[in-house]
Amino acid sequence: MNAPAWRIWLVVALMCGWGILTIRFVTKQEWPMALLCAVLLISNGVTLYRLTKHGK
Template sequence: MNAPAWRIWIVAILMIGWGALTIRFATRQDWPMALLCAVLLISNGVTLYRLTKNGK
């Protein structure tokens, strides 16, 4: 897939944000929110993989 560079950057930044929120909620032992953030982190990881798997 030929994805525009801005979309790859946005997904990468979202992954960083969801990862940070996952760690924050996990350290506060707020497990439902930590699980939700982890699911969104994985979802964005899959999206990033699909955007970049073929290259340019």
């Protein structure tokens, strides 16, 4: 899949945000929100893998 560069950067930015939120919620011991953020982080990681696995 030839994904536009802006979409790849958007997914990378979302992954960074979800990772930061996951760490923040884990340190505050808010487990449901930490789990939700971790799931969204993994989901965006899978999306990024699918966008970049074939290259350009």
